[in-house]
Amino acid sequence: MNRLSALLLVALLLLALRAPTPAQADTTAYKCVSAQGQVVYQDKPCAHGQQQQTLQLEDKEPAPPPPASATDEAAPAATVAAAPAPAPLRTPPAPMYRCINAVNKNSYISSNGDPQPYYAPLAVTGIVPTPLGHTYAPPGRGAANAATIASHYVLVQDSCQAMTPQDTCSELRDEYDANESKLSRAFKSDQPPLLQREKDLLAQLNRC
Known part of the structure; x- marks a missing residue:
């Protein structure tokens, strides 16, 4: 047997040996x-008088992949939606105060809740319950005059909440609407302070 025949025999033998077995x-x-x-090369022992060498041929097919479990099959559909990012907390506008004038009792809006005290004529504060002529008249000199009344002052302070x-x-x-109304009627030379006020009001309104 020549070398080519031997190789063909080996190939046929290997194909026969790789046939599936139970x-x-x-x-x-x-x-x-x-x-x-x-x-x-053959699949039975050699004849008497021949040199023999055994070869172990593995004929195992790859094991099939394990069946997918119900959890694995449901995994793509059970994708947890990402929680939405919390909305940033809006900073409230700067505090403002409603104040009452200590003299005339008129109300006004202020950014200062603790205004400085000031002196006011006692005659206009309403503190003195008796008539001014009796309050400011010097003893034994008759009715009070304007100079006597104007010389009496008292320290007062506006109240704020x-x-x-x-x-x-x-x-x-x-305030923004009122400022816009003034701005629409103002001359160009009078607009800069109104424009600045508009900018300040918009910055505060962005917090509302």
Whole structure:
């Protein structure tokens, strides 16, 4: 047997050995060398007088992948939606105060809840319950005159109360509307302070 025939025989033998078997066990092949040096591969032991060499051929098919569990199949559909980012907290507008004038009792809006005390004529404060002529008249000199009344002052202070954020925003909107009305009628030379006030009011309204 020539070398080409031996190789063809080996190939056929390997194909035969790789045929599926029920048990899928390892297969033993035999390499037989005759006294003349001829090499034969076969699936049975060599004849008497031949050199024999056994070969173990593995004929195992790859194991099938494990069946997907119900949890694995449902995993793509059970993607948890990302929680929405919390909305940033809006900083409330700067506090404003509703104040009462200590002299004339008129109300006004201020950013200062603790105004400085000031001197006011005692005659206009309403503190003295008796007539002015009796209060300011020097003893034994008759009725009081304007100079006598004007020389009497008393230290007073306006009272203020903090406004709620809702009331503050409402007041800011009213101020913005009033400023816009003035701006629409103002000459160009009078507009810079109104434009600055508009900018300041818009900055505060952005917090409302």
